[in-house]
Amino acid sequence: MRTILKIRNLAKQFRLHLQGGVRIPVFDDLHLELAEGEALAVTGPSGKGKSSLLKIIYGTYKAGQGEILVRHDDSWVDLAQAEPRQVLEARRRTIGYVTQFLRVIPRVPTLDIVSEPLLERGIAPELARERAALLLERLNIPERLWSLSPMTFSGGEQQRVNIARGFAAHYPILLLDEPTASLDQENKARVLKMIDEARDQGSAIIGIFHDASDRKAVCTREFDLTRAA
């Protein structure tokens, strides 16, 4: 399997400008490589920087130093240095990101939220909606809710809508920040199966799972931040 992500020398610290310029160091000299078909669990105690690492890879947070080389359309792009336009391109086709929180846009129906990543790739609306419907069904979202905005849905329902959206299109790299956090056992098992299927199809996964048995179920390797940086 080909390497798809190479992180070299990554350093990050936050600076709280509104609180006397206090510095919070997170990483120093972090190195990481990931190949297609691998599922990496990022571990470490609370506050060690697990979510920050995912956000840096996705381009939400800027790296302080270092390289984040991603294989995008068969060439290497350093997302730490990339223009915002390149980051958006990579997000559209190469890197997916699923958190436990859905960013709800008022009045947009659930089915449209889930089909959007497919429509963005030029998939015909009919096909995109079919795929979205399959995912919602698989994740136990009752059909009567599909035409509604998820704004009033329960936490677990919103999380499953977010997961359906994150898995609608194939991404070579998939970042998962506690995707199973507020799910019951049955839905959790379904999500873990979807993660496994994505990996079987060659996606490289980086996930944060608080539950050790979830990590064991889907991850091929662990990356312990207490040792990494």
Ligand SMILES: Nc1ncnc2c1ncn2[C@@H]1O[C@H](COP(=O)(O)OP(=O)(O)OP(=O)(O)O)[C@@H](O)[C@H]1O
């Ligand atoms: N936007 C931000 N501004 C300032 N500090 C931040 C910001 N985001 C994270 N931090 C700090 O960076 C450190 C790492 O936070 P992060 O959320 O990445 O940890 P984590 O390992 O994911 O924790 P948890 O397991 O509790 O979710 C923490 O000390 C946190 O306070």
